[in-house]
Amino acid sequence: MVRGNERFVRGEPRHPRQDVDRRHQLELGQAPRAALFGCSDSRLAAEIIFDxxxxxxxxxxxxxxxISESVLGSLEYAVSVLGVQLIVVLGxxxxxxxxxxxxxxxxxTPPLPPHIAHLVDKIIPAIRQVADVTEARNPGSVNKPGDLDPYEVGRYHLRDTVAELLQNSEIVTEAIAEGRLxxxxxxxxxxxxxxxxxxxVGLVTP
Structure with missing residues (x-):
């Protein structure tokens, strides 16, 4: 995946394993190299950016x-059934x-629609963490939410997402403890x- 992303960055993607023969190889099953859990943003098409x-x-x-129940179930399926050895969480x-x-x-700010509000609620802890860190470093610098650095909030949320995955999935934590993931x-x-x-976290090989 690292090499594929480098090719994408250089503008030299190979578009590997996307032909008719590959389709036929996969008719009876799959054995993916990794699971990727990422944002739905249309600019993050996983197979494209990692070539x-x-x-x-x-x-x-x-x-x-x-993180949601469906996400946990999907990742546990990838680990326990498909045998992936790597999970990438991508913000x-x-x-x-x-x-x-x-x-x-x-x-x-006007209230968000209920389903969107439920989604973004998971990001609010990261906002509070960044606000606390920013205020500790530069007292008085955070007067309103818009003063926060969105990139830093995203970084903290990424770490919170991994922590929540570890906290809520025994299958994932066992695989890490056993050196399989x-x-x-x-x-x-x-x-x-x-x-x-x-x-x-865990065993990560190049």
Whole structure:
């Protein structure tokens, strides 16, 4: 995936394993190399930015890469049934869900529709963490939610997402403890096209 992302950044993708023969190879089953849980943002098409082919990635996406029962079930399926050895949790800059979460903390912002509000609620702890850290470093610098750095909120939310996955999935934590699985949290930079690792848990091999 690292090499594929480098090809994408250089503008030299190979578009591997996307032909008729590959389709036929996958008719009776799949054995993806990794599971990727990322934001639904249309600019983050996983197989494109990592230059992967059919059957290479088991992809789960929702707005803001927010943990839910369906996400946990999908990742546990990838680990326990498909045997993936790597989970990539992918956030990105200029995330609309992060921006909506930050804006929602302003009393003058109109309430979000219920389902969207439920989604962005998972990002609010990261907002509070960033506010606390920012205020500790520079007292008086945070007068309203808009004073916060959205990129930093996204980074903290990425780490919270990985922590929540570990807290709520015994299958994932057991696989990590047994040396069968690693998790990488990464942030995708839209302008560069580069996925930048931010954290890692468990066995992660190049």
């Amino acid at each position: 992967q082919g059919l059957g290479d990635l088991f992809v789960i996406r929702n707005a803001g890469q927010v 990105h800059d200029e995330c609309g869900a992060v921006a909506a979460a930050i804006a929602s903390q302003d009393p003058e 690693g998790i990488v949290g990464a942030n995708y930079r839209l302008t560069e096209g580069r996925a930048v690792p931010d954290m890692a």
